[in-house]
Amino acid sequence: MYDGAVQSLIDELGRLPGIGPKSAQRIAFHILEASESDMIALADAITDVKTKIRLCEICFNVSEHKVCAICRDEHRDTGLMCVVEESQDVIAIERTRTYNGRYHVLGGAINPIGGIGPDQLRVRELLTRLQDESISEVILATNPNLEGEATATYLTRMLSPVGITLSRLASGLPVGGDLEYADEVTLGRAFEGRRKLGETL
Amino acid sequence: MKSLKKPLNKTPRKRSRGSGTYIAQSYRTHGIILRTYKLAEADRIIVVLTADHGQIRAVAKGVRRTTSKFGSTLEPFMHTRLQLVPRRGMDVIAQTETIHSYGMMLTNDYDTFGAASAMVETAEQLTRDDDGADGATQYRLLHGAIAALARRAAAPMMLLTSYLLRALTVAGWAPRFSECSRCGIEGTHNWLSEPMGGVVCDDCAPPQTTYVPDGVVLLLQALLVGEWPTVDQAQFADTRQATSFVAEYLQYHLEKNLQSLSVMDQG
Numbered sequence: 001m002y003d004g005a006v007q008s009l010i011d012e013l014g015r016l017p018g019i020g021p022k023s024a025q026r027i028a029f030h031i032l033e034a035s036e037s038d039m040i041a042l043a044d045a046i047t048d049v050k051t052k053i054r055l056c057e058i059c060f061n062v063s064e065h066k067v068c069a070i071c072r073d074e075h076r077d078t079g080l081m082c083v084v085e086e087s088q089d090v091i092a093i094e095r096t097r098t099y100n101g102r103y104h105v106l107g108g109a110i111n112p113i114g115g116i117g118p119d120q121l122r123v124r125e126l127l128t129r130l131q132d133e134s135i136s137e138v139i140l141a142t143n144p145n146l147e148g149e150a151t152a153t154y155l156t157r158m159l160s161p162v163g164i165t166l167s168r169l170a171s172g173l174p175v176g177g178d179l180e181y182a183d184e185v186t187l188g189r190a191f192e193g194r195r196k197l198g199e200t201l
Numbered sequence: 202m203k204s205l206k207k208p209l210n211k212t213p214r215k216r217s218r219g220s221g222t223y224i225a226q227s228y229r230t231h232g233i234i235l236r237t238y239k240l241a242e243a244d245r246i247i248v249v250l251t252a253d254h255g256q257i258r259a260v261a262k263g264v265r266r267t268t269s270k271f272g273s274t275l276e277p278f279m280h281t282r283l284q285l286v287p288r289r290g291m292d293v294i295a296q297t298e299t300i301h302s303y304g305m306m307l308t309n310d311y312d313t314f315g316a317a318s319a320m321v322e323t324a325e326q327l328t329r330d331d332d333g334a335d336g337a338t339q340y341r342l343l344h345g346a347i348a349a350l351a352r353r354a355a356a357p358m359m360l361l362t363s364y365l366l367r368a369l370t371v372a373g374w375a376p377r378f379s380e381c382s383r384c385g386i387e388g389t390h391n392w393l394s395e396p397m398g399g400v401v402c403d404d405c406a407p408p409q410t411t412y413v414p415d416g417v418v419l420l421l422q423a424l425l426v427g428e429w430p431t432v433d434q435a436q437f438a439d440t441r442q443a444t445s446f447v448a449e450y451l452q453y454h455l456e457k458n459l460q461s462l463s464v465m466d467q468g
Binding site: 018110112113114115116117118119145146149150153154157174176177181182183184185186 | 319
């Protein structure tokens with residue numbers, strides 16, 4: 001056991017994901033020895049993120065303002081909406097630089113065994129948005145696992161009567177992989193979603 | 202002079218027993234994936250009901266990465282062949298192969314998905330502390346039920362209810378619908394009681410027991426033995442009552458609420 005402040009720092013660090021007692025001790029001593037200005041900056045960053053960041057009122061992405069930068073951007077296509085599970089997924093899609101619409105963050109996926117159903121997600125908010133805004137296409141970008149697929153199936157059932165074009169992200173072979181190691185379902189999907197060559201989109 | 206003894210090429214020393222995925226100690230089995238838990242950055246704990254080893258919990262490393270070799274083989278409801286390496290605590294999954302890809306057939310329909318979720322949740326509860334004797338029967342029952350759901354052999358709720366009755370029978374909570382569960386008088390009785398374990402006759406029925414029409418009792422009998430022609434002809438109101446009784450009966454004896462059932466009620 002170390003003296004008060006050092007031990008409490010180790011205990012706090014040890015509660016972070018992926019950090020065990022030894023790593024916590026190593027990081028704590030690094031903080032102790034590092035320059036004061038750097039570590040104050042780290043402390044400020046943590047304080048800021050807990051006090052300033054909240055969820056965007058429109059799309060529920062993390063944001064510093066009431067309405068996030070993506071929802072405020074007037075150059076974006078307001079007719080397109082991409083439904084994702086988590087805020088991290090928004091960043092992943094933004095990195096591709098191929099999508100120019102808006103988002104809706106559900107906050108998870110339907111998982112009956114885990115007790116997560118439509119009421120625990122932001123499905124009602126999604127339906128309200130579809131009524132108010134002029135959206136022509138909804139892209140379902142939930143994870144390509146079973147829960148994500150089930151969420152997409154549920155949303156399809158809810159949204160088809162609204163009369164909006166619905167689409168689902170394609171699934172297929174990962175770039176940088178080998179065909180022989182692809183699992184049956186993925187390979188099967190890749191066949192279903194194959195493209196004609198020699199045609200311009 | 203220590204440095205002279207070191208070999209020049211720095212190949213890592215051969216791993217000792219007990220680390221890595223040493224295939225020689227591994228064993229093979231196959232089973233239905235019940236559920237998964239996230240573990241660390243990209244791993245998952247997989248709960249499997251196997252054909253010959255009962256319920257197993259095993260670690261699948263790196264399964265959440267898009268380039269993982271496991272891909273869809275370890276998603277819930279999948280029937281998968283597994284190669285496992287025993288470790289202290291939990292086994293590690295080395296290789297997998299899909300036998301039947303039920304998962305993707307079940308997610309096409311929301312009600313089917315809900316029924317399948319309730320099935321695997323029940324199977325997980327019933328086989329949790331199992332030594333393997335009942336496990337094989339529970340496995341065959343679950344596999345049959347999931348396959349029937351994937352084929353759309355009957356209404357999802359009816360398949361689920363029938364599965365629940367039979368799974369409880371295997372687990373030792375057999376309900377009785379053709380004789381009074383207290384005094385054993387044969388015949389059609391219309392009082393349904395969860396604590397008594399099925400129907401009870403007029404004399405045995407405790408106060409506040411539910412009274413149901415003949416149709417519900419006949420439907421419950423048919424569901425227990427799998428008489429599908431009778432089930433298919435059942436009235437909608439009767440199926441509702443039978444389903445809710447079986448759900449109550451299950452949760453009474455498991456002493457636990459089934460999350461899937463309450464989530465599916467949301468719509």
